Amino acid sequence: MVESAVLGVFCAELMVCVFTGVPIVAALVAGLALFIGYGLWRGCRLRELACMCARGVASARGVLESFVLIGALTALWRACGTVSEVVVLAAPLVRPAVAPLAIFCMCSLMSFLIGTSFGTAATMGVSIALAALVCAAARRMSAGQIASVCVLGFTPADPTVAELMSGGGVVSMVNVSLVVCLSSSFSGLFDGTGLLDGVRGLVEGLVRRVSPYAAVLAVSVPASMVACNQTLGIMLTSQLCGHAEARARDLAIDIEDAAVVVAPLVPWSIACGAVVSMCGAPAACWCAAFYLWLIPIWRLTTEAAGTRFGFDGGEGAHSAEAAENSSRAHA
Template sequence: MKGAVLGIFLAGLTACVLTGATILWALLLGLLCFSAYALHLGHAPRAVGTMLLTGVRKVSNILLIFCLIGMLTAIWRAAGTIPLIIRDTLPWVDPASFYLSVFILCSLMSLLLGTSFGTVSTLGVIFMLLARTAGLHEGLTAGAIMSGIYVGDRCSPMSSSAALVCALTNTNIYDNIRRMWRTGVTPFLLAGLGYKLLSPSGAAACVDSGVAGQLDAWFRLSGWALLPAAAIVALSLFRVEVKRAMTCSILAGCGVCLFLQDMPPSDLLSCLLWGYRPPEGAEMLAGGGILSMRMVAGIVLLSSSYAGIFDATGLLRGFEEGIRRMADKWGVFRATAAVSIPVSAISCNQTLATILTDQLCRLLATTRQERAIHLENSVILIAALVPWSIACSVPCATLGVGMECLPYALYLYLVPVLNGLARENRTPVAVPGRS
């Protein structure tokens, strides 16, 4: 019976991938299958409902964070914050270290925005245009962009994936970020060295795309436009609770929109809800808004509801025991990384892959903090290396490249590989109160 239930769920995921349908249909199918399995075992309908709510309550706080992220990414566009950053960072690009510059600047942008998609659709698009006009290697440029956009996606206080890991493991985001930098600084430096060595030698020239100059025609790019970014950076340094920091940044951005960019209040409200709609010619800046987060919120709600049923019915117990034996032999992180590869391939989505990997590996003998860093160093980045995963296919499509860029996404490989090579001092033991 277990095999049939899981088989139907996996078949639904596969069908969604092959047909291009939203993964939410597969998750709804899984919800029905797992609930039916619990009823088949004799659980009352009310008890099954309680199981579903148990999992949802665990991540309910993240829904507010998703709304704040949506508003923040929209308001930073409308206020001129992102355009000003783009205009003032492009002159830093050194033609002799082009790929290194791309990696570093995309990393900085993603750390500010906390979103890989938001970074790739703005700064990433400009870098690809520069590479094409200068005749530079497109796959290598896209690989450097992919590396950079996932630096912030992994360890920015504004990252939805970092917020998800915190919700799943009940950990503090700033403590997690400190551990992420400690385990990620060597891969970051090695990736930077790799891009420096791969950058064109001699006096290579990059042709200005002209986009930076046009930004002044679309926005008033004074120093006030940096106020929303300055607010989030300053408050993060003082470890202000992330929801409050985001709220302050959004309010600052609203003020900039109203008084610097002369945006009508009705347009501002529409921007916060539906996302920023830029003037003609600046389409690359479109995006954000609360509704832009509805897909990831739906995935989190549906997939997190499975947790209570998995616990009560033991549906995954056979897999968990096998993973435990793997951890006894290989170590906890290596087992987590190994599990995340097929889970990412099946899930086709970073969010679902993270939730399922955590569900399968949470019985391993790690503290909550160790559990969080294992997820951040494995599935969060490995999901972006699966060609048919949204985490990979969307950035590639945005950049107009194929999977040939993946071998050059050095950071995505180096973090899990180097952490996998590190010696683990812990061995898995039984979790108290769990069978």
């Protein structure tokens, strides 16, 4: 009962912040205090709770490192002219008749160039080194200027150009990094205090009533809304749905088709908010994320068809596998 009340209060805080325009960091700070208070009520010491938070933040270390590299890279690409060159080369391709297709293809190529939606550390580290060399050789920037751009971002001298090209830098990623740190600390607290133990029981009951994927999807939606970032949303879904599938491979596919694509559909999640803020898109653009909506709809539709028409999917596949294992055991 207490656990449900704690989670309910935190969800209410998130909703209030979203609809009133209060920075999401405020709700996360309040949530951290709430979860620590729950841990103290359970008898945990403050030092133990701090260690739980530290373990949660450590699990998102790779994401935080990527944020630092992204901030430096986006600033240096502006400073060395890479972004300007991409705009010059791409502008002739974006004609009204093929604008949606051209934009989609260019975004796909950029994702391929960077490696992931946020970028991997190895790719960023090489794209940063080259950009710094171009800044020094072509733009005649000193080492101090390059370092300043990496940290504070790039601002062109021409005010007209500055409106389009300013930005980047490590400081531009401070807010999203705070969100990741705070929300990741929740993972450690949830695991250490047992706050989600009761929810796991509900999930197990849900798995018995619907297909495993439907259960994983049902869990991933509130998990992504509470987590505020893709990494923690995946972690929470994995913690709660660890026994939904008989094989780890099947669970991984379910989470890929649920938590991974649901997180960018949450407007206040870093997976959506960070990308939207970096490209200056309207906040409601997630409604048009057709591919993200299509995957869960397709999975649910095919599983429903498999259950109705007797295709090899959903619970039928697990039943067949169980029967096969049973026959082998008797043999």
